[in-house]
Amino acid sequence: xxxxxxxxxxxxxxxxxxxxxxxxxxxxxxxxxxxxxxxxxxxxxxxxxxxxxxxxxxxxxxxxxxxxxxxxxxxxxxxxxxxxxxxxxxxxxxxxxxxxxxxxxxxxxxxxxxxxxxxxxxxxxxxxxxxxxxxxxxxxxxxxxxxxxxxxxxxxxxxxxxxxxxxxxxxxxxxxxxxxxxxxxxxxxxxxxxxxxxxxxxxxxxxxxxxxxxxxxxxxxxxxxxxxxxxxxxxxxxxxxxxxxxxxxxxxxxxxxxxxxxxxxxxxxxxxxxxxx
Amino acid sequence: xxxxxxxxxxxxxxxxxxxxxxxxxxxxxxxxxxxxxxxxxxxxxxxxxxxxxxxxxxxxxxxxxxxxxxxxxxxxxxxxxxxxxxxxxxxxxxxxxxxxxxxxxxxxxxxxxxxxxxxxxxxxxxxxxxxxxxxxxxxxxxxxxxxxxxxxxxxxxxxxxxxxxxxxxxxxxxxxxxxxxxxxxxxxxxxxxxxxxxxxxxxxxxxxxxxxxxxxxxxxxxxxxxxxxxxxxxxxxxxxxxxxxxxxxxxxxxxxxxxxxxxxxxxxxxxxxxxxx
Numbered sequence: 001x002x003x004x005x006x007x008x009x010x011x012x013x014x015x016x017x018x019x020x021x022x023x024x025x026x027x028x029x030x031x032x033x034x035x036x037x038x039x040x041x042x043x044x045x046x047x048x049x050x051x052x053x054x055x056x057x058x059x060x061x062x063x064x065x066x067x068x069x070x071x072x073x074x075x076x077x078x079x080x081x082x083x084x085x086x087x088x089x090x091x092x093x094x095x096x097x098x099x100x101x102x103x104x105x106x107x108x109x110x111x112x113x114x115x116x117x118x119x120x121x122x123x124x125x126x127x128x129x130x131x132x133x134x135x136x137x138x139x140x141x142x143x144x145x146x147x148x149x150x151x152x153x154x155x156x157x158x159x160x161x162x163x164x165x166x167x168x169x170x171x172x173x174x175x176x177x178x179x180x181x182x183x184x185x186x187x188x189x190x191x192x193x194x195x196x197x198x199x200x201x202x203x204x205x206x207x208x209x210x211x212x213x214x215x216x217x218x219x220x221x222x223x224x225x226x227x228x229x230x231x232x233x234x235x236x237x238x239x240x241x242x243x244x245x246x247x248x249x250x251x252x253x254x255x256x257x258x259x260x261x262x263x264x265x266x267x268x269x270x271x272x273x274x275x276x277x
Numbered sequence: 278x279x280x281x282x283x284x285x286x287x288x289x290x291x292x293x294x295x296x297x298x299x300x301x302x303x304x305x306x307x308x309x310x311x312x313x314x315x316x317x318x319x320x321x322x323x324x325x326x327x328x329x330x331x332x333x334x335x336x337x338x339x340x341x342x343x344x345x346x347x348x349x350x351x352x353x354x355x356x357x358x359x360x361x362x363x364x365x366x367x368x369x370x371x372x373x374x375x376x377x378x379x380x381x382x383x384x385x386x387x388x389x390x391x392x393x394x395x396x397x398x399x400x401x402x403x404x405x406x407x408x409x410x411x412x413x414x415x416x417x418x419x420x421x422x423x424x425x426x427x428x429x430x431x432x433x434x435x436x437x438x439x440x441x442x443x444x445x446x447x448x449x450x451x452x453x454x455x456x457x458x459x460x461x462x463x464x465x466x467x468x469x470x471x472x473x474x475x476x477x478x479x480x481x482x483x484x485x486x487x488x489x490x491x492x493x494x495x496x497x498x499x500x501x502x503x504x505x506x507x508x509x510x511x512x513x514x515x516x517x518x519x520x521x522x523x524x525x526x527x528x529x530x531x532x533x534x535x536x537x538x539x540x541x542x543x544x545x546x547x548x549x550x551x552x553x554x
Contacts, residue, residue, distance in 0.1 A: 008499065009535035061534065064341045067542075222285065257338065258286035265344075 001132060004029065010070035011036040014060065023116045023124040024083040030125060031060040031078035034133065035070045044139030044275035045075040045129070046268070047164075049121070049155075051146030052181075053099045056080045059145065062257040068268035074275060075135055079121055081148070083114040096185050102176065103151035104200050106189040115189060121151070122159060141271040143168040145260055146225075149217075150176060153202035153234075161212040166274040168216040168267045169202075170260045171223055175230035177201040203233035206241060215245035216270045218263050220253025278409060281306065287347035288313045291337065300393045300401040301360040307402060308337040308355035311410065312347045321416030321552035322352040322406070323545070324441075326398070326432075328423030328448075329458075330376045333357045336422065339534040345545035351552060352412055356398055358425070360391040373462050379453065380428035381477050383466040392466060398428070399436060418548040420445040422537050423502075426494075427453060430479035430511075438489040443551040445493040445544045446479075447537045448500055452507035454478040480510035483518060492522035493547045495540050497530025 004016040012035040021028040037043050046069070048059050056078045059065065069076050082088075082101035089110040091097035097111075106115035130137045142164050144152035149172025156167035176182025177197050190196040198204050215238065219231045235247045253259040281293040289312040298305040314320050323346070325336050333355045336342065346353045359365075359378035366387040368374035374388075383392035407414050419441050421429035426449025433444035453459025454474050467473040475481050492515065496508045512524045530536040 007531055007533050007535040008497070008529040008539075010539045014535050062338050064344060064538070066535075066538070067341060067344075220285070252285040254284055256284050258284040258291050258343075261341070261343070262285075262287045 001128065009033065010066050012038065012066070012070050014066060016056065019128055021120055021124050023119040024114050026083040026085060026088060026114055028083065028120065028125070029056050029080050031056045032129070032133065033060070033066050033069055033076040035073045035075065037073040038075060038134040042134045042136035043073055043075050044141070045077060045135045046271050046275075047077050047079070047121070047140065047142040047152070049079065049103065049142070049144030049148030049151040050081050051144070051148045052081075053094050054081050054148070055099070058257070059260070062261065063264050064261040065264050065268060068265050072268060072272035072276070074268070074272060075133070077125070077129065079125055082117060088114045095181055096188060100147065100185065102147060102185050102189065102200060103155060104186070104189050107196070108189060108191050111189050118155065121155060139275045140164050141166045141275055143170070143267055143271070144172070145170040146255065147173055147181070149173065150202055154200050154205055157205045157209055157211045158199055164213070165277070166214050166271050167211055168270055169218070170263065170267070171219050171225070171229060171255050172202060172217060172234070173229050174234035175201060175203045177204065178233070179228050179230055181228045203230070203237045206234060206237035206243060210241045210243050213244070214270070214274065215243055216267060217245070217247045218250055218267075219248070220250050220255065220259050222252050223255045225255050278405065286310065287343050289315070289343070289347050291343060293333065296405055298397055298401050300396040301391050303360040303362060303365060303391055305360065305397065305402070306333050306357050308333045309406070309410065310337070310343050310346055310353040312350045312352060314350040315352060315411040319411045319413035320350055320352050321418070322354060322412045323548050323552075324354050324356070324398070324417065324419040324429070326356065326380065326419070326421030326425030326428040327358050328421070328425045329358070330371050331358050331425070332376070335534070336537070339538065340541050341538040342541050342545060345542050349545060349549040349553070351545070351549060352410070354402070354406065356402055359394060365391045372458055373465060377424065377462065379424060379462050379466065379477060380432060381463070381466050384473070385466060385468050388466050395432065398432060416552045417441050418443045418552055420447070420544055420548070421449070422447040423532065424450055424458070426450065427479055431477050431482055434482045434486055434488045435476055441490070442554070443491050443548050444488055445547055446495070447540065447544070448496050448502070448506060448532050449479060449494060449511070450506050451511035452478060452480045454481065455510070456505050456507055458505045480507070480514045483511060483514035483520060487518045487520050490521070491547070491551065492520055493544060494522070494524045495527055495544070496525070497527050497532065497536050499529050500532045502532050
């Protein structure tokens with residue numbers, strides 16, 4: 001593991017590190033905020049998965065999460081959104097390839113070699129984090145924005161409450177199996193057999209499995225990508241399943257980080273309640 | 278005036294606008310956050326001046342100020358740090374020319390034509406703002422970071438308490454007349470007669486004039502530019518003058534926005550107390 005930068009922040013430390021990842025076969029960069037409580041022993045951790053075109057950096061600099069992570073004594077992990085660099089497959093469009101992993105383990109060429117972000121986020125990076133830092137593996141929660149909201153929901157429900165105590169999402173892609181932000185990409189990553197896609201459609205997983213813990217979703221009513229996100233599918237699935245939690249619509253807000261930062265306090269409080277239960 | 282973007286944020290509106298500036302002779306871009314209280318009438322306003330290499334955008338996305346501006350009902354103005362674009366003089370170094378105005382009215386060629394940022398911030402932009410938006414000219418305060426901290430201090434003290442109720446600064450350049458971040462640039466902008474420099478040296482102005490209101494300065498003890506900022510000169514000047522306010526050193530913090538965001542709540546509370554007195 002290599003330290004790229006460390007900045008004192010809200011009494012804790014905002015670090016950026018890179019490490020050789022077995023899952024993706026590439027060096028991966030991630031951000032980690034440790035509150036000052038981590039000096040005295042393991043702290044709970046909130047995973048933050050970012051969206052299309054993002055790196056580990058966007059949420060780390062723009063979401064304003066550290067203020068509340070410091071307040072509540074919670075660590076924040078900001079993984080990158082895909083493998084990158086020479087030899088890693090890519091696509092000309094912003095919504096496929098580097099920066100657009102959709103958090104799947106690709107099975108199709110040329111993606112299968114490096115695009116194993118599900119394993120990276122659920123196995124590879126946790127292994128490193130809990131070995132290197134004062135983090136408590138028994139107290140994890142997950143959130144994310146846009147494609148990262150999709151990742152938080154699918155990974156959160158996929159691994160279930162034995163891994164995560166709570167799940168939240170900002171402006172998530174809710175129905176990848178029926179969206180321009182989903183069908184093309186899942187086809188390329190996973191092949192045409194749609195059975196392989198179902199674990200990567202948040203509304204499908206919600207309907208089939210749900211989550212044994214609370215789920216909080218926020219979407220802005222002025223979201224410019226509303227038609228691609230398909231929030232109605234997730235709201236219906238949560239309701240039909242009687243999923244504990246809330247699906248909230250925030251009037252006038254769009255898809256930007258100005259939306260995320262406006263409600264990050266709410267999400268941090270929501271997770272803190274579970275992480276310190 | 279042209280609207281570049283508007284995003285709902287913390288119940289208010291984060292806008293970005295451009296306008297033809299008489300002072301600089303160029304189109305200038307600025308950010309403006311209006312809290313929701315601005316719908317009902319004029320609100321107080323805090324000016325935020327940014328540092329070397331920054332645009333209107335850095336603080337707007339990374340400082341986390343909107344959370345507290347919304348809490349206290351204060352507008353935030355984020356001017357650009359210099360004129361830009363074709364026909365505007367520039368320099369190869371990052372600390373001179375575009376992105377590095379030092380908030381002076383240049384008198385020397387080739388800078389004199391467009392680099393009139395003192396006038397831009399004190400006359401041109403205020404005129405537009407108070408005409409176009411629900412802002413109260415009787416309740417203004419000013420802050421900034423690095424070269425913007427220098428700008429906040431020199432402009433704040435220069436115009437005095439009839440314009441600004443309070444002044445604060447993060448990691449300001451304190452002694453431009455004796456620093457690599459100052460002497461070369463003031464020479465190029467203002468000529469070799471150092472009498473013309475004195476209004477643009479925060480420690481000098483503090484010593485000679487001070488401010489009839491409170492001044493809050495925060496600098497990190499791990500600031501990587503400590504030697505260029507010369508904080509000791511300002512601390513001594515504030516103390517010798519018995520300037521009301523505080524010069525604070527924050528242990529372990531550096532020059533980054535992770536520092537600014539960590540203490541923005543303090544600064545917003547400090548200004549709110551004066552703006553709502």
